[in-house]
Amino acid sequence: MQPVMRHLVWSVLLPAAVGSMVAAGVCLWWVPGGEKVPEPIKNTSLYKAVRHPPVPVSSPLVLPPAATPVGALPVGVNHEAPALREALNLPSFAPLVHQVIPAVVNISISHASSSADEDDEGEPDTASPPASQEQRRASPAPRKKHRLRHHVTGKGHHMLHPADDELTGAGSGFVVDASGIIVTNRHVIGHATRIMVSLSDGRSLPAHSLGDDPMTDIAVIKVDSPTPLPCVSWGDSRQVEIGDWILVAGNPFGFGSSVTAGIVSAVGRDLGSGALDDFMQLDAPINPGNSGGPAFNLQGQVVAMNAAIASPSDGSVGIGFGIPSEIVAPVVEAIRQTGHVEHGWLGVTLNDSSFPMWVEDVDPHGAAWRGGLRKKDAILAIGNIPVHDARTVLRSVAAAHPGTVFNFTIRREGKIITLPVALGKRPTTVF
Numbered sequence: 001m002q003p004v005m006r007h008l009v010w011s012v013l014l015p016a017a018v019g020s021m022v023a024a025g026v027c028l029w030w031v032p033g034g035e036k037v038p039e040p041i042k043n044t045s046l047y048k049a050v051r052h053p054p055v056p057v058s059s060p061l062v063l064p065p066a067a068t069p070v071g072a073l074p075v076g077v078n079h080e081a082p083a084l085r086e087a088l089n090l091p092s093f094a095p096l097v098h099q100v101i102p103a104v105v106n107i108s109i110s111h112a113s114s115s116a117d118e119d120d121e122g123e124p125d126t127a128s129p130p131a132s133q134e135q136r137r138a139s140p141a142p143r144k145k146h147r148l149r150h151h152v153t154g155k156g157h158h159m160l161h162p163a164d165d166e167l168t169g170a171g172s173g174f175v176v177d178a179s180g181i182i183v184t185n186r187h188v189i190g191h192a193t194r195i196m197v198s199l200s201d202g203r204s205l206p207a208h209s210l211g212d213d214p215m216t217d218i219a220v221i222k223v224d225s226p227t228p229l230p231c232v233s234w235g236d237s238r239q240v241e242i243g244d245w246i247l248v249a250g251n252p253f254g255f256g257s258s259v260t261a262g263i264v265s266a267v268g269r270d271l272g273s274g275a276l277d278d279f280m281q282l283d284a285p286i287n288p289g290n291s292g293g294p295a296f297n298l299q300g301q302v303v304a305m306n307a308a309i310a311s312p313s314d315g316s317v318g319i320g321f322g323i324p325s326e327i328v329a330p331v332v333e334a335i336r337q338t339g340h341v342e343h344g345w346l347g348v349t350l351n352d353s354s355f356p357m358w359v360e361d362v363d364p365h366g367a368a369w370r371g372g373l374r375k376k377d378a379i380l381a382i383g384n385i386p387v388h389d390a391r392t393v394l395r396s397v398a399a400a401h402p403g404t405v406f407n408f409t410i411r412r413e414g415k416i417i418t419l420p421v422a423l424g425k426r427p428t429t430v431f
Helices: 002-030 045-050 080-088 094-103 115-121 325-338 367-371 390-399
Strands: 104-110 149-153 156-162 170-177 181-185 194-198 204-213 218-223 245-250 258-269 279-282 294-296 302-310 320-324 348-351 358-362 378-382 405-412 415-422
Touching (some): 094 245, 094 294, 104 181, 170 245, 170 302, 181 302, 204 325, 245 302, 279 302, 302 325, 320 325, 348 390, 358 367, 358 378, 367 415, 378 390
Antiparallel strands (some): 104 170, 104 194, 149 156, 156 302, 170 181, 181 218, 194 204, 245 294, 279 320, 294 302, 302 320, 348 358
């Protein structure tokens, strides 16, 4: 029995006791508060990979350093890069806005109910159609704010809207003289019985019409202010190039004192609204209520007056049209002086389907007949300038004053003849 007990002690109990003591020691060594808590593992590849994996760092979000002068660039570096960066660093329009926005006004109108107004809301009277191409090309701009203009081209049908707001009765204008002379579109004021002008300083003043021009859709109104008003000056639209910056100001949807910026998309657009069509196309957003507002160059000069937008939805799609200052400024001055504008009249129908263009018909009571033009005469030049299309001729005639003499160079029965033709006064029935 003793050998068996001895074997049991040495083979089972003693190893068990030793194992228990070792296990207890290990537990005391690792438990927090024990005497020998090991230091955490540091600076090993396992620690770095598991506990703190590497994180990719993005470039710092800071402004680029100032452009290095071209002369300091090392050989082989692209010298155009600094110029490109400088060109892309676009300036703020804020100084320009502060300069011009005080002269931009908001216009609201009201109408008295009348049968004349109702007639204007319908289609134009076509009972007496025009007798000449000059008349066909000189259809007036809309007198009522809600009349739409349609323009059909070879590429489809486009809807043209006057850029004023028929829902709010709102439009825009701008002061061109400190005495209170304001320019706007004729279709903005229409036959309004009451015109109110809201100035940038918060005042609202009644205005009265000095006159308008149906052919160019330009109107001039005046407010009486006890103090001089901020005003803007005219720029030369003939110096405007496609791609130039443009700043448009006005009263879109009645919000007032809004500005948008863009570029000149095209010049010389013919919208089919009159013989003087020469619109500047702008991609600065123009919306209802912007009609009559100014379009500025970067010098703060008015180079166009907003007039219409092309849109299927009556909202901006980035195609707006302004009347160039070269047309607006002289019309405004004539209205200020006389209350109306007189345009030249030729009384002729021209056919430019072939070259050279030729006279298709002549009004027997018109200036062309009195000057000697006859059917089938081929038009070669006006003065020293060759002409190739009817639009150029009719636009030149309409822009001139009655009594102006145009020297027409024509070919008749194989002979070259020069005829001095004194322009007549445009009949009021055309409007």
